[in-house]
Amino acid sequence: MALRSATPAMALGGAPRVNLMPRAAIERRQRATLLRQWVWVLAATLLVIAVVSAGAYTLQAAAQQRLDAENARTSGLLTELAGLQPVRTKLALQTDLTDFRSRAMGTDIAxxxxxxxxxxxxxxxxxxxxxxxxxxxxxxxxxxxxxxxxxxxxxxxxxxxxxxxxxxxxxxxxxxxxxxxxxxxxxxxxxxxxxxxxxxxxxxxxxxxxxxxxx
The missing domain is CATH 3.30.1360 (Gyrase A; domain 2)
Structure with a gap:
């Protein structure tokens, strides 16, 4: 009767693998990956800047529109005021004449x-x-x-x-x-x-x- 050995057989993990890619190629691939990451970061930054710029431009445009409207309203009021100048002059003259008559006739006696x-x-x-x-x-x-x-x-x-x-x-x-x-x-x-x-x-x-x- 044949006897079997009690020592277990060594289990192998598989065939050995060796990276034969040159180091320069590895570094080139790493630089390419890093470059792509920076491109994405730069693109995201530019996108954020574009959005912020667009918002600022919109706010500025709205503020400018309000300023233009107020300037137009002010110009209209000044025009109306200029049109009322003759009336104000006449009212001022009437007031002066009334004051003069009040002083001149202040000693009116019955x-x-x-x-x-x-x-x-x-x-x-x-x-x-x-x-x-x-x-x-x-x-x-x-x-x-x-x-x-x-x-x-x-x-x-x-x-x-x-x-x-x-x-x-x-x-x-x-x-x-x-x-x-x-x-x-x-x-x-x-x-x-x-x-x-x-x-x-x-x-x-x-x-x-x-x-x-x-x-």
Whole structure:
């Protein structure tokens, strides 16, 4: 009977392989692979740059369109404003004239009520011969009752010198009178001629043109 050996047979991994490609070729292949990778990276970079550039260009174009629209709107408004210049000039002239009239007519006085008040204060037998009254200035402060608005002389005839004292008191009691004084001027043709000097506050101004420039 034949005996078999207990030692296992050596298992071989296969036929040996040897890379016979020259080293220069291997390096050339590696350089080609690396070159392709760089080409792809460069292409991707260029693509990103192109996309970003296109987006920036689009945003710039949109901004330029908005700027052009605003410039056109501004030009239109300036044109309209230039067209309104004659109107503004006329309005400014009207305002100036109104201001001038307000200042010029600021001392406008309602004469009839003033003379009527003086007439009611006259005693019997004493009459107006005339008057020499002139307006004061424009209001300088805040209280029209503290500034002179009308002053001058009342020329009276008739009566008696003894009538002057009660007459002066009556005139001083009239509304708006700041001061009153008087004396006998002359005696002619059997009649006394008197002078009463008066000063009234600015409540005698009508105010008809006051504040027109504010409108």
């Amino acid at each position: 004469w009839a009520p003033v003379i009527a008040e003086f007439t009611r204060a006259l005693p019997d037998g004493l009459f107006f011969e005339g008057w020499d009254l002139s307006p004061g200035g424009l209001l300088q402060g805040d209280d029209p009752a503290a500034e002179i608005g009308l002053q001058g002389d009342l020329l009276l005839t008739g009566g008696d010198p003894r009538d002057m004292a009660p007459l002066i008191r009556s005139i001083r009691a009239l509304p708006g009178v700041l001061d009153a004084d008087g004396w006998t001027q002359s005696f002619e043709e059997n009649s006394y001629h008197h002078v009463v000097r008066v000063a009234l506050d600015q409540s005698v101004y009508t105010g008809a043109f006051a504040g027109e420039s504010d409108g």
